[in-house]
Amino acid sequence: MLLQEAYRRMLLIRNFEETIEKLFLEGRVMGTAHTCIGQETLSVGVAAALQPCDAMTTTHRGHGHFLARGADPARAMAELFGKSIGYSKGRGGSQMMMDSSIGFYGANGITGGSIPFATGIALDAQMRKTGRVAICMFGDGASNQGVFHESLNMAALWNLPILYVIENNGYAMSTATVRGLANPCVADRAAALKVPGIRIDGNDFEEVRECVRHHADKARQGKGPAVIECLTYRLSGHSRGDPRVYRSREEEENAWKKDPVKTFEKTLIERKIASESEIELIQQQTAQQIEEAVQRCEQAPEASLDEFQNSLFSP
Numbered sequence: 001m002l003l004q005e006a007y008r009r010m011l012l013i014r015n016f017e018e019t020i021e022k023l024f025l026e027g028r029v030m031g032t033a034h035t036c037i038g039q040e041t042l043s044v045g046v047a048a049a050l051q052p053c054d055a056m057t058t059t060h061r062g063h064g065h066f067l068a069r070g071a072d073p074a075r076a077m078a079e080l081f082g083k084s085i086g087y088s089k090g091r092g093g094s095q096m097m098m099d100s101s102i103g104f105y106g107a108n109g110i111t112g113g114s115i116p117f118a119t120g121i122a123l124d125a126q127m128r129k130t131g132r133v134a135i136c137m138f139g140d141g142a143s144n145q146g147v148f149h150e151s152l153n154m155a156a157l158w159n160l161p162i163l164y165v166i167e168n169n170g171y172a173m174s175t176a177t178v179r180g181l182a183n184p185c186v187a188d189r190a191a192a193l194k195v196p197g198i199r200i201d202g203n204d205f206e207e208v209r210e211c212v213r214h215h216a217d218k219a220r221q222g223k224g225p226a227v228i229e230c231l232t233y234r235l236s237g238h239s240r241g242d243p244r245v246y247r248s249r250e251e252e253e254n255a256w257k258k259d260p261v262k263t264f265e266k267t268l269i270e271r272k273i274a275s276e277s278e279i280e281l282i283q284q285q286t287a288q289q290i291e292e293a294v295q296r297c298e299q300a301p302e303a304s305l306d307e308f309q310n311s312l313f314s315p
């Protein structure tokens, strides 16, 4: 992925997330959603390191991962609007989107719930020799779930092609990482199972891409799993309407000064990879793309009541 294209995807995610936050507040979108503002560079860095055949699972905060892998923003947004053109025909919502054609196997409302699922995908890849690597995205909070340790043990034991990529964004709902993890370095946990555990700057696109690519290549060669902890910061609240009483506005303002998307933009200009007018053009184009996505959603038919029981497990 060229750096300009990476920037375009980061901006697309930022625009998407800011737009749905606004639409929620206006009451135009129901339900809830968890936005990933501040974590866009990380999503795009991981996606840029992958092969089309690779499989990714996500979390409740998964729009960025999905868009980074190439999802259609209009269909993703339509899912939030409850419209029939949505990825789950408007019946699922924010945490129920997947598209196997782009190697994206969706979220799980249970914190850490996709960890065993992704491990199963890796076992399938190994048994059928597909050359696929599974990328399991989850948060610092989810790393406290027992199922992470069970899954990592199996992956290490069987040398499965899987990367556990932790987005350590400083919080699990209102609990700061330092208050929820006895050792706030998640990567350290890998050593107990003799798995490589790497801690990187999750806001640095190139560092993320290189690290994920290196360990994905190793996993593809049969060298087993890795745990990659990416340090980042959730600039948005936990979910819609979070009053964020557990942290100060000053802390947030300082984090905004290090906004990873802005930092990446400056790097592109400094390295003469994009001129200021090219950056402006990308900004206009992504804003327009999101505006068109909203219009497409508004015009699309509601999710059909007749179909709402289809595709469900039945007794």
Ligand SMILES: Cc1ncc(C[n+]2csc(CCOP(=O)(O)OP(=O)(O)O)c2C)c(N)n1
Residues within 6 Å of the ligand: 059, 060, 061, 109, 110, 111, 138, 139, 140, 141, 142, 143, 169, 171, 172, 173, 234, 238
């Ligand atoms: C089993 C379970 N316990 C609790 C919750 C409530 N819950 C939703 S998100 C969340 C925090 C997850 O934190 P983290 O894994 O760090 O992800 P982040 O929200 O920071 O992206 C919790 C506890 C849940 N959904 N499932």
Ligand SMILES: [Mg+2]
Residues within 6 Å of the ligand: 139, 140, 141, 167, 168, 169, 170, 171, 172, 173
């Ligand atoms: Mg977190």
